[in-house]
Amino acid sequence: MSTVSLHRGSDTAAPTTPPLSLGLKLLRIGSDIADEIVPASPEARFETIATILQADGGREALRACAVHESEYLGSWLYSKSAGHHYLIFDFLEHEENQAKYGARHLYFDILTSHNPLIPYDYRAIAANLWLSAARTQAPSDAELHQLAAAANCDLAPRRRSWLDKISVVTDGIDHLFVAHYELPDLLKLMSDVAGEEAAWHSNAMLTRVAARFGVAAERPHPYASADDAFYNDDVGTLIAEDVGAQLIEPLDYMAFWDRVYEVDAGATTLAELLRIILLRPEFSLPDQQIRPALLAFLRAALKLSGRAIIGLGAGAFHVEHGSRANPSLFYMARGAILGKGCKIDTVGGTVLLQESFLGGGFVPLLIHTHKHLNNKSAGADERKSILPCIFVARRRARLPMHVAGMIETADFLSEPCPHAGIEAYPV
Structure with a gap:
């Protein structure tokens, strides 16, 4: 019985070089598709990214990708990489790219963004990279202000009270609640909750960065109690x-x-x-x-x-x-x-x-x-x-x-x- 490999190169009609004519749109291609058309080695991928970013608007496109704007939902720039777990971070950490693309500012944008599409671990890695960069290049007054402001945020979750829990309507086994929403209303509710949680992610990370940078005191974990x-x-x-x-x-x-x-x-x-x-x-x-x-x-x-x-x-x-x-x-x-x-x-x-x-x-x-x-x-x-x-x-x-x-x-x-x-x- 023959088997078919789905990796790049198994289809003779597939291109052997990335279709650079797509320009900045190539950054939006999902990692599963990119594996078929983008060279596999990190060095070749960095070269491909640099070539794409030479187009007008390249720096803005890289920022949009870094902060997970929705058109980059599954971008191959988030794919696995050896150094900092994400290809985009390894690219930004190359010495010639740090100043060229304003890596430190990008890290702070990720840290402070309330975009719920930013994964929690990704935000934490960006925060740590900002900390490393800020120790050699002094942060701006605006950055220090945001760090200090976050130190006063209330991070404790608001939980349903015991009285509300025992007062809930049941059918004898399941708790009953408002479960029917028109789809647009439900999507808005999900968006509101996601935004609230993303703000928590940002403030929690800013609080820890502030403590490590000496702007504020270390705080006990908000969940420890x-x-x-x-x-x-x-x-x-x-x-x-x-x-x-x-x-x-x-x-x-x-x-x-x-x-x-x-x-x-x-x-x-x-x-x-x-x-x-x-x-x-x-x-x-x-x-x-x-x-x-x-x-x-x-x-x-x-x-x-x-x-x-x-x-x-x-x-x-x-x-x-x-x-x-x-x-x-x-x-x-x-x-x-x-x-x-x-x-x-x-x-x-x-x-x-x-x-x-x-x-x-x-x-x-x-x-x-x-x-x-x-x-x-x-x-x-x-x-x-x-x-x-x-x-x-x-x-x-x-x-x-x-x-x-x-x-x-x-x-x-x-x-x-x-x-x-x-x-x-x-x-």
Whole structure:
């Protein structure tokens, strides 16, 4: 049986040199397509970028790409690179490019931008690069002012009160809330929430940069006081080693599922919004308007890393158990993929390290992170007796497409998972 390679060069009709006639539009091509037409070696890619940027407007186009303006949604400039995890950062860090393209100013633009399409790890890497540059070239008064202003920001999440939780309307098992929105209204709501979260990302990073630069005092982590959070120190160490960004702390990936957002209909939470999105069929379509809005929301609300992918019909969701909605870890690393049709319940915690790949092919698969304990009581009561745990997919781990049904993570607390690199950790 013959096999076909999909890498560059397998199609004899494919060009052997990048189509430079496209000009600045070539920067917008997705990394999956660029692999077929752009040379693979870093040196050749840097040369290609430099050639493209010689056109009028090249510097402005590079800035637009750096701050993730929407037309660069999947640009190959965000592809994997050895030095700073992203090709665009390695390009900017070349000595001849730092002054030519105003690298330090670009880093600060990324740091201060409230664009929700900027991945959390990408922003942190830019912040660290700005810090390095600012130690040799003094920052401007405007930059110092922004650092000082961020030090006074309130970063504590606003959570739904216990009284509101026990007052919620139910049908006996599910919490009921305003779930029906006209699509334009829902997209606006997602955009508002994403913008609010992106502002938090920026202010949190500015606060840490200010402390390291001596502009403000070090502050305790805003999530450290959440004594009901599900956490595991060993998993925190895995995240710190995997993310490779000095300004990120593992606690950053603590997701507050009961975090409250004010909307026209009253108030909603992260858990409620995720359920709405997962159950609305429009969000399983490869639509040019909906998918970018969904990606912006997920990158902001769940701090997805760059190149992390949640496929069509896939998603993460959280369901309250009684009044409980404990914060838990949610971390999707660079290149981690939740394949088409794969869904993760996030109650106990979810950690997907770099380039892990779960499910796909629209095969129905649920990764369950809290086991319901059979206490011989009524079914509805059993639902609230749970054993939470953290699902971890190690770097390059796979749950192949033929795996269907449910992965009960808690079963692997006492015995190894048959799939290499898939592990469970207690909380």
